[in-house]
Amino acid sequence: DIQMTQSPSTLSASVGDRVTITCRANYSLNSYLAWYQQKPGKAPKLLIYKASKLESGVPSRFSGSGSGTEFTLTISSLHPDDSATYHCHQYSSYSTFGQGTKVEIK
Amino acid sequence: QITLKESGPTLVKPTQTLTLTCTVSGFSLSSSGVGVGWIRQPPGKALEWLALIYWDDDKRYSPSLKSRLSITKDTSENQVVLTMTNMDPVDTATYYCAYRGVKAYPYWGQGTLVTVSS
Numbered sequence: 001d002i003q004m005t006q007s008p009s010t011l012s013a014s015v016g017d018r019v020t021i022t023c024r025a026n027y028s029l030n031s032y033l034a035w036y037q038q039k040p041g042k043a044p045k046l047l048i049y050k051a052s053k054l055e056s057g058v059p060s061r062f063s064g065s066g067s068g069t070e071f072t073l074t075i076s077s078l079h080p081d082d083s084a085t086y087h088c089h090q091y092s093s094y095s096t097f098g099q100g101t102k103v104e105i106k
Numbered sequence: 107q108i109t110l111k112e113s114g115p116t117l118v119k120p121t122q123t124l125t126l127t128c129t130v131s132g133f134s135l136s137s138s139g140v141g142v143g144w145i146r147q148p149p150g151k152a153l154e155w156l157a158l159i160y161w162d163d164d165k166r167y168s169p170s171l172k173s174r175l176s177i178t179k180d181t182s183e184n185q186v187v188l189t190m191t192n193m194d195p196v197d198t199a200t201y202y203c204a205y206r207g208v209k210a211y212p213y214w215g216q217g218t219l220v221t222v223s224s
Binding site for chain 1: 152153154158202204212214216
């Protein structure tokens with residue numbers, strides 16, 4: 001099984017800050033890594049697929065990078081609307097989600 | 107416009123079998139490359155992938171839950187059905203179905219909360 005380790009579990013940042021979330025896998029994912037944003041009571045929303053491809057309609061302040069076993073989601077300038085939980089998802093072999101990162105606005 | 111909607115019981119008793127239906131629109135379950143997956147999320151916890159069925163009826167299951175899960179599709183009815191046997195209170199969660207394409211899961215249903223309690 002592919003295990004995903006996502007960090008941090010929570011982070012608090014100010015509007016305008018650069019925010020980085022990391023996911024590590026125990027096997028190479030060949031870039032089959034996605035990121036989702038989830039707000040309370042709502043289904044996850046796809047932000048990034050294939051490690052770095054921005055889903056249509058997603059603001060350009062969101063970006064993804066990485067390859068192999070280590071991946072990063074970056075929000076270049078945090079907006080108030082970005083308060084949410086972010087999940088990484090490997091779809092290289094079956095599927096596995098990370099534990100989630102809750103982003104709070106200071 | 108692709109949409110998915112989950113339906114099924116909101117409350118099941120321990121040891122019972124859960125049957126959930128995902129009704130889809132905006133795409134065909136027989137279109138090449140298309141899949142529909144099920145993912146769940148216990149209250150306040152992480153997402154957990156459960157199962158996936160492809161257009162060609164290829165099926166994949168979470169290794170840890172494989173013995174309890176079954177996924178099928180009815181192309182004519184535009185429905186995907188997930189069954190989970192021997193339900194336990196730890197299976198209390200919101201269950202989502204989602205469209206699987208080359209972009210992982212770009213479309214999700216609204217989710218349905220299933221509570222397991224006697």
